[in-house]
Amino acid sequence: MYKPIEIADGIYSVGCRDWDIRDFHGYSTYEGTTYNAFLVLGEKNILIDTVKEKFGDELISNISRIIDPQKIDIVISNHTEMDHSGAIPKVLQTIGKDKPLYCSKMGAKNLKSHFNRDFNFKVVGSGDELKVGNRTISFLETRMLHWPDSMFTYLVEGGILFSSDAFGQHYAGDKFFDDEIGDEIIPHARKYYANILLHFSPRVQALLKDVTKMNLKLNMICPDHGIIWRDNPSKIIDCYDKWSKQEPTKKVVVIFDSMWDSTTKMARAITSGIESEDVHVRLMNTRKWHRSDIMTEIIDAGAIAVGSPTLNNSIFPVIADVMTYIKGLRPQNKIAAAFGSYGWSGEAVNILNKEFAEMKLDIIDEGVKVQYVPDENDLNRCFDLGVKIAKTLKERLA
Amino acid sequence: MSKYECVCGYVYDPANGDPDNGIAPGTAFENLPGDWVCPICGAAKDNFEKMD
Numbered sequence: 001m002y003k004p005i006e007i008a009d010g011i012y013s014v015g016c017r018d019w020d021i022r023d024f025h026g027y028s029t030y031e032g033t034t035y036n037a038f039l040v041l042g043e044k045n046i047l048i049d050t051v052k053e054k055f056g057d058e059l060i061s062n063i064s065r066i067i068d069p070q071k072i073d074i075v076i077s078n079h080t081e082m083d084h085s086g087a088i089p090k091v092l093q094t095i096g097k098d099k100p101l102y103c104s105k106m107g108a109k110n111l112k113s114h115f116n117r118d119f120n121f122k123v124v125g126s127g128d129e130l131k132v133g134n135r136t137i138s139f140l141e142t143r144m145l146h147w148p149d150s151m152f153t154y155l156v157e158g159g160i161l162f163s164s165d166a167f168g169q170h171y172a173g174d175k176f177f178d179d180e181i182g183d184e185i186i187p188h189a190r191k192y193y194a195n196i197l198l199h200f201s202p203r204v205q206a207l208l209k210d211v212t213k214m215n216l217k218l219n220m221i222c223p224d225h226g227i228i229w230r231d232n233p234s235k236i237i238d239c240y241d242k243w244s245k246q247e248p249t250k251k252v253v254v255i256f257d258s259m260w261d262s263t264t265k266m267a268r269a270i271t272s273g274i275e276s277e278d279v280h281v282r283l284m285n286t287r288k289w290h291r292s293d294i295m296t297e298i299i300d301a302g303a304i305a306v307g308s309p310t311l312n313n314s315i316f317p318v319i320a321d322v323m324t325y326i327k328g329l330r331p332q333n334k335i336a337a338a339f340g341s342y343g344w345s346g347e348a349v350n351i352l353n354k355e356f357a358e359m360k361l362d363i364i365d366e367g368v369k370v371q372y373v374p375d376e377n378d379l380n381r382c383f384d385l386g387v388k389i390a391k392t393l394k395e396r397l398a
Numbered sequence: 399m400s401k402y403e404c405v406c407g408y409v410y411d412p413a414n415g416d417p418d419n420g421i422a423p424g425t426a427f428e429n430l431p432g433d434w435v436c437p438i439c440g441a442a443k444d445n446f447e448k449m450d
């Protein structure tokens with residue numbers, strides 16, 4: 001529980017901090033997260049989004065420190081994923097079960113399915129405007145950013161955008177605004193983008209164009225996770241523009257795993273080759289780095305090199321995990337190459353190449369396979385592969 | 399032939415088909431192969447609703 005924060009005149013952040021969460025459906029959250037909910041007071045009172053089910057009592061308690069929860073007139077669900085909708089039944093049970101619940105068409109469908117019951121749904125879509133007492137709110141559907149139900153709620157007076165998961169960050173701390181935390185928050189926002197939104201980048205580009213066309217005054221952006229952008233909301237919008245363009249930079253991520261350090265030696269030689277061409281490189285061992293951190297490094301890389309030993313005629317299981325994850329997030333505009341040590345069959349490199357092809361990455365080399373332990377000649381081949389990756393990348397960027 | 403809308407907002411227009419995925423223009427939604435999925439979000443055919 002924390003003291004509810006008045007983020008603007010009569011508008012409070014009443015959500016909850018989840019200090020302990022370290023694994024958010026497979027995404028590493030070293031600093032926990034927050035489930036933001038917003039209480040908008042006026043002639044009529046509005047609650048925008050809720051929290052994870054287990055924080056329902058805390059949410060009600062936070063609201064109670066400002067008003068009697070029963071005085072809430074309407075609830076808006078911008079996003080039905082359970083970390084924001086889980087407490088909706090508890091909230092409605094507290095404030096009056098027939099109070100109107102505003103959401104998108106897909107939102108109504110999802111909430112019925114999540115809770116196996118009906119609510120007093122008021123379905124809204126893009127462009128709908130609603131007078132709620134002395135406040136005016138409008139809605140913008142943002143399908144697949146990042147679920148079919150996702151939408152934004154915009155408070156016309158004050159120019160405040162409640163942006164659901166977009167522009168969020170998994171960060172729980174004692175700072176609540178961009179000006180309090182400064183640029184320290186950007187890596188968290190970037191990680192969020194890389195792991196939650198990257199595969200919908202074309203939709204992000206379309207949304208940013210729509211929002212620009214609408215000429216919305218954006219004084220404040222309030223996402224459902226992390227800090228609120230009030231000092232300079234355009235900063236995060238510019239970041240989203242950059243990240244969603246997926247423009248490659250002079251950087252290679254070398255991702256590998258190893259059984260007896262042979263593939264490790266290869267990975268290090270490739271890394272040295274890349275560095276010899278003055279190209280930035282990150283060497284990431286998949287058993288030391290979480291898949292979500294690897295993904296965060298990939299978004300601005302111009303190339304990836306993936307190394308896997310062959311185990312039981314296949315790729316190494318941890319590499320398969322990371323590759324499945326990367327593939328789902330659809331990174332674009334990258335070149336790729338594979339490598340790996342093997343004992344007697346050596347399928348891993350071919351399997352990785354097949355994966356790259358399905359991901360529509362540009363395979364620039366058939367890859368380097370080494371039987372058992374790499375000798376000096378093998379390591380030179382790996383170094384040369386690093387040089388080739390770096391040179392090709394520089395040519396593409398020129 | 400009717401247009402169909404996916405949960406993600408993508409609209410299948412039979413006039414255009416889905417050439418990127420081997421569906422020729424003029425293919426009715428009902429005649430799409432059973433394993434065809436939304437080119438935007440990957441949802442299966444039963445997630446689509448007929449539009450008016």
